[in-house]
Amino acid sequence: MTDPDLTAALLKAAATHVPFDGWTQTSFDAATRDAGVAPGVARAVFPRGAVDLALAFHAAGDAAMLARLAEADLGQMRFRDRIAAAVRFRLEAVEDREMVRRGMALFALPQHATDGARAIWQTCDHIWTALGDTSDDINWYTKRATLSGVYGSTVLYWLGDDSEGHTATWEFLDRRIDDVMQIEKAKAKVRDSPLLTRVLAGPLDLISRIRAPQAGPMSDMPGHWHPGPKDHK
Numbered sequence: 001m002t003d004p005d006l007t008a009a010l011l012k013a014a015a016t017h018v019p020f021d022g023w024t025q026t027s028f029d030a031a032t033r034d035a036g037v038a039p040g041v042a043r044a045v046f047p048r049g050a051v052d053l054a055l056a057f058h059a060a061g062d063a064a065m066l067a068r069l070a071e072a073d074l075g076q077m078r079f080r081d082r083i084a085a086a087v088r089f090r091l092e093a094v095e096d097r098e099m100v101r102r103g104m105a106l107f108a109l110p111q112h113a114t115d116g117a118r119a120i121w122q123t124c125d126h127i128w129t130a131l132g133d134t135s136d137d138i139n140w141y142t143k144r145a146t147l148s149g150v151y152g153s154t155v156l157y158w159l160g161d162d163s164e165g166h167t168a169t170w171e172f173l174d175r176r177i178d179d180v181m182q183i184e185k186a187k188a189k190v191r192d193s194p195l196l197t198r199v200l201a202g203p204l205d206l207i208s209r210i211r212a213p214q215a216g217p218m219s220d221m222p223g224h225w226h227p228g229p230k231d232h233k
Helices: 003-014 025-034 039-045 050-071 079-092 097-107 110-130 138-159 164-192 194-199 201-208
Strands: none
Touching: 003 025, 003 039, 003 050, 025 039, 025 050, 050 079, 050 097, 050 110, 079 110, 079 138, 079 164, 097 110, 097 138, 110 138, 138 164
Protein backbone atom coordinates (compact mmCIF):
# COMPACT_ATOMS: atom_id res chain seq x y z
CA MET A 1 0.00 0.00 0.00
CA THR A 2 1.49 3.34 -1.05
CA ASP A 3 1.49 6.36 1.28
CA PRO A 4 -1.42 8.05 -0.59
CA ASP A 5 -3.45 4.83 -0.43
CA LEU A 6 -2.68 4.41 3.26
CA THR A 7 -3.62 8.02 3.94
CA ALA A 8 -6.90 7.67 2.07
CA ALA A 9 -7.72 4.46 3.94
CA LEU A 10 -6.97 6.00 7.34
CA LEU A 11 -8.96 9.15 6.59
CA LYS A 12 -11.95 7.10 5.47
CA ALA A 13 -11.77 5.02 8.65
CA ALA A 14 -11.20 8.13 10.81
CA ALA A 15 -14.44 9.69 9.54
CA THR A 16 -16.33 7.19 11.69
CA HIS A 17 -14.47 8.05 14.89
CA VAL A 18 -13.31 11.69 14.78
CA PRO A 19 -16.82 13.23 15.08
CA PHE A 20 -17.17 11.45 18.43
CA ASP A 21 -13.61 11.21 19.80
CA GLY A 22 -11.96 14.14 18.04
CA TRP A 23 -8.52 14.05 16.46
CA THR A 24 -7.12 12.02 19.35
CA GLN A 25 -4.98 8.96 19.92
CA THR A 26 -8.20 7.01 20.47
CA SER A 27 -9.55 7.87 17.02
CA PHE A 28 -6.15 7.34 15.39
CA ASP A 29 -5.80 3.86 16.89
CA ALA A 30 -9.37 2.98 15.92
CA ALA A 31 -8.86 4.20 12.36
CA THR A 32 -5.62 2.24 12.11
CA ARG A 33 -7.38 -0.90 13.28
CA ASP A 34 -10.43 -0.41 11.03
CA ALA A 35 -8.25 0.27 7.97
CA GLY A 36 -6.23 -2.87 8.59
CA VAL A 37 -2.99 -0.93 8.83
CA ALA A 38 -0.20 -2.12 11.08
CA PRO A 39 0.33 0.36 13.95
CA GLY A 40 4.03 0.65 13.16
CA VAL A 41 3.33 1.48 9.53
CA ALA A 42 0.74 4.08 10.49
CA ARG A 43 3.20 5.70 12.89
CA ALA A 44 5.92 5.73 10.24
CA VAL A 45 3.68 7.78 7.93
CA PHE A 46 2.09 9.87 10.71
CA PRO A 47 4.72 10.20 13.47
CA ARG A 48 2.49 12.45 15.60
CA GLY A 49 -0.54 10.28 15.09
CA ALA A 50 -3.83 12.15 15.05
CA VAL A 51 -2.22 15.57 14.58
CA ASP A 52 -0.54 14.54 11.35
CA LEU A 53 -3.67 12.73 10.21
CA ALA A 54 -5.72 15.89 10.81
CA LEU A 55 -3.24 17.83 8.68
CA ALA A 56 -3.58 15.17 5.97
CA PHE A 57 -7.35 15.65 6.14
CA HIS A 58 -6.88 19.38 5.60
CA ALA A 59 -4.47 18.77 2.72
CA ALA A 60 -6.99 16.42 1.09
CA GLY A 61 -9.55 19.22 1.19
CA ASP A 62 -7.05 21.56 -0.46
CA ALA A 63 -6.43 19.00 -3.20
CA ALA A 64 -10.17 18.66 -3.85
CA MET A 65 -10.49 22.45 -4.08
CA LEU A 66 -7.61 22.69 -6.54
CA ALA A 67 -9.10 19.95 -8.71
CA ARG A 68 -12.40 21.81 -8.84
CA LEU A 69 -10.68 25.11 -9.59
CA ALA A 70 -8.83 23.47 -12.48
CA GLU A 71 -12.15 22.36 -13.99
CA ALA A 72 -14.13 25.54 -13.33
CA ASP A 73 -14.58 28.29 -15.90
CA LEU A 74 -13.75 31.43 -13.95
CA GLY A 75 -12.63 33.53 -16.90
CA GLN A 76 -15.67 35.80 -16.97
CA MET A 77 -15.65 36.46 -13.21
CA ARG A 78 -14.28 39.51 -11.45
CA PHE A 79 -11.12 38.61 -9.55
CA ARG A 80 -12.80 39.08 -6.15
CA ASP A 81 -15.48 36.61 -7.27
CA ARG A 82 -12.83 34.09 -8.25
CA ILE A 83 -11.42 34.28 -4.74
CA ALA A 84 -14.90 33.84 -3.27
CA ALA A 85 -15.46 30.84 -5.53
CA ALA A 86 -12.18 29.27 -4.41
CA VAL A 87 -13.05 29.65 -0.73
CA ARG A 88 -16.50 28.25 -1.39
CA PHE A 89 -15.02 25.28 -3.28
CA ARG A 90 -12.72 24.64 -0.32
CA LEU A 91 -15.57 24.53 2.18
CA GLU A 92 -17.78 22.49 -0.10
CA ALA A 93 -15.00 19.88 -0.28
CA VAL A 94 -15.80 18.97 3.33
CA GLU A 95 -18.30 16.14 3.70
CA ASP A 96 -18.60 16.31 7.50
CA ARG A 97 -18.35 19.67 9.25
CA GLU A 98 -17.78 17.92 12.57
CA MET A 99 -14.39 16.76 11.28
CA VAL A 100 -13.45 20.42 10.74
CA ARG A 101 -14.94 21.47 14.08
CA ARG A 102 -12.84 18.87 15.84
CA GLY A 103 -9.82 20.07 13.89
CA MET A 104 -10.40 23.64 15.01
CA ALA A 105 -10.43 22.43 18.61
CA LEU A 106 -7.18 20.53 18.08
CA PHE A 107 -5.33 23.41 16.44
CA ALA A 108 -6.58 25.89 19.01
CA LEU A 109 -4.31 24.16 21.53
CA PRO A 110 -1.07 26.12 22.06
CA GLN A 111 1.16 23.19 21.12
CA HIS A 112 -0.59 22.78 17.77
CA ALA A 113 -1.47 26.39 16.94
CA THR A 114 1.50 26.75 14.60
CA ASP A 115 0.39 23.70 12.62
CA GLY A 116 -3.10 25.15 12.29
CA ALA A 117 -1.86 28.55 11.16
CA ARG A 118 0.47 26.93 8.63
CA ALA A 119 -2.40 24.83 7.23
CA ILE A 120 -4.58 27.90 6.70
CA TRP A 121 -1.69 29.79 5.13
CA GLN A 122 -1.06 26.85 2.79
CA THR A 123 -4.70 26.83 1.71
CA CYS A 124 -4.55 30.53 0.89
CA ASP A 125 -1.24 30.11 -0.92
CA HIS A 126 -2.84 27.37 -3.03
CA ILE A 127 -5.72 29.69 -3.88
CA TRP A 128 -3.53 32.62 -4.93
CA THR A 129 -1.20 30.39 -6.91
CA ALA A 130 -4.08 28.64 -8.68
CA LEU A 131 -5.58 32.01 -9.60
CA GLY A 132 -2.33 33.07 -11.25
CA ASP A 133 -0.67 35.29 -8.63
CA THR A 134 2.85 36.20 -9.74
CA SER A 135 3.75 38.72 -7.04
CA ASP A 136 7.31 38.45 -5.71
CA ASP A 137 7.39 41.31 -3.21
CA ILE A 138 5.60 42.29 0.00
CA ASN A 139 2.30 41.76 -1.81
CA TRP A 140 3.00 38.01 -1.81
CA TYR A 141 2.69 38.11 1.97
CA THR A 142 -0.12 40.63 2.34
CA LYS A 143 -2.34 38.76 -0.13
CA ARG A 144 -1.98 35.50 1.76
CA ALA A 145 -2.20 37.08 5.19
CA THR A 146 -5.37 38.96 4.27
CA LEU A 147 -6.98 35.91 2.69
CA SER A 148 -6.03 33.85 5.75
CA GLY A 149 -8.09 36.23 7.87
CA VAL A 150 -11.01 36.04 5.46
CA TYR A 151 -10.80 32.27 5.19
CA GLY A 152 -10.45 31.68 8.93
CA SER A 153 -13.40 33.89 9.87
CA THR A 154 -15.53 32.34 7.13
CA VAL A 155 -14.79 28.83 8.39
CA LEU A 156 -15.88 29.82 11.89
CA TYR A 157 -19.10 31.33 10.54
CA TRP A 158 -19.73 28.29 8.34
CA LEU A 159 -19.40 25.91 11.28
CA GLY A 160 -22.39 27.54 12.95
CA ASP A 161 -24.43 28.26 9.82
CA ASP A 162 -27.69 26.32 9.50
CA SER A 163 -29.09 28.33 6.59
CA GLU A 164 -30.27 26.41 3.55
CA GLY A 165 -27.38 25.81 1.19
CA HIS A 166 -25.16 27.81 3.55
CA THR A 167 -26.36 30.99 1.85
CA ALA A 168 -25.62 33.00 5.00
CA THR A 169 -22.00 31.85 4.84
CA TRP A 170 -21.57 32.90 1.21
CA GLU A 171 -23.07 36.31 2.03
CA PHE A 172 -20.69 36.61 4.98
CA LEU A 173 -17.79 35.71 2.69
CA ASP A 174 -18.81 38.38 0.18
CA ARG A 175 -18.90 41.00 2.93
CA ARG A 176 -15.42 40.05 4.15
CA ILE A 177 -14.00 40.28 0.63
CA ASP A 178 -15.68 43.67 0.20
CA ASP A 179 -13.91 44.80 3.39
CA VAL A 180 -10.58 43.68 1.94
CA MET A 181 -11.24 45.58 -1.28
CA GLN A 182 -11.70 48.75 0.78
CA ILE A 183 -8.27 48.17 2.32
CA GLU A 184 -6.76 47.76 -1.14
CA LYS A 185 -8.31 51.05 -2.22
CA ALA A 186 -6.80 52.77 0.81
CA LYS A 187 -3.37 51.31 -0.02
CA ALA A 188 -3.70 52.61 -3.57
CA LYS A 189 -4.41 56.11 -2.27
CA VAL A 190 -1.23 56.01 -0.20
CA ARG A 191 0.81 54.91 -3.22
CA ASP A 192 -0.71 57.67 -5.36
CA SER A 193 -0.13 60.43 -2.81
CA PRO A 194 3.19 62.28 -3.39
CA LEU A 195 3.08 63.72 0.16
CA LEU A 196 2.57 60.36 1.87
CA THR A 197 5.16 58.78 -0.40
CA ARG A 198 7.75 61.33 0.76
CA VAL A 199 6.78 61.01 4.44
CA LEU A 200 6.95 57.20 4.29
CA ALA A 201 9.99 57.06 2.03
CA GLY A 202 12.13 55.16 4.55
CA PRO A 203 9.62 52.44 5.48
CA LEU A 204 8.53 52.09 1.85
CA ASP A 205 12.15 51.58 0.77
CA LEU A 206 12.58 48.78 3.32
CA ILE A 207 9.30 47.16 2.33
CA SER A 208 10.26 47.30 -1.35
CA ARG A 209 13.21 45.00 -0.67
CA ILE A 210 11.15 42.15 0.76
CA ARG A 211 10.74 39.23 -1.61
CA ALA A 212 8.60 36.10 -1.63
CA PRO A 213 10.15 32.75 -0.61
CA GLN A 214 12.37 31.23 -3.24
CA ALA A 215 11.77 27.74 -4.56
CA GLY A 216 14.40 25.15 -3.81
CA PRO A 217 16.18 23.81 -0.71
CA MET A 218 15.43 26.95 1.30
CA SER A 219 11.78 27.22 0.28
CA ASP A 220 10.63 26.75 3.88
CA MET A 221 12.20 30.05 4.86
CA PRO A 222 9.90 33.07 5.32
CA GLY A 223 11.32 35.10 2.45
CA HIS A 224 14.44 36.77 1.16
CA TRP A 225 15.93 40.23 1.13
CA HIS A 226 16.50 42.21 -2.04
CA PRO A 227 19.47 44.55 -1.40
CA GLY A 228 19.14 48.20 -2.26
CA PRO A 229 21.88 50.49 -3.59
CA LYS A 230 23.11 51.38 -0.09
CA ASP A 231 23.67 47.72 0.77
CA HIS A 232 26.31 47.42 -1.93
CA LYS A 233 28.47 50.22 -0.53
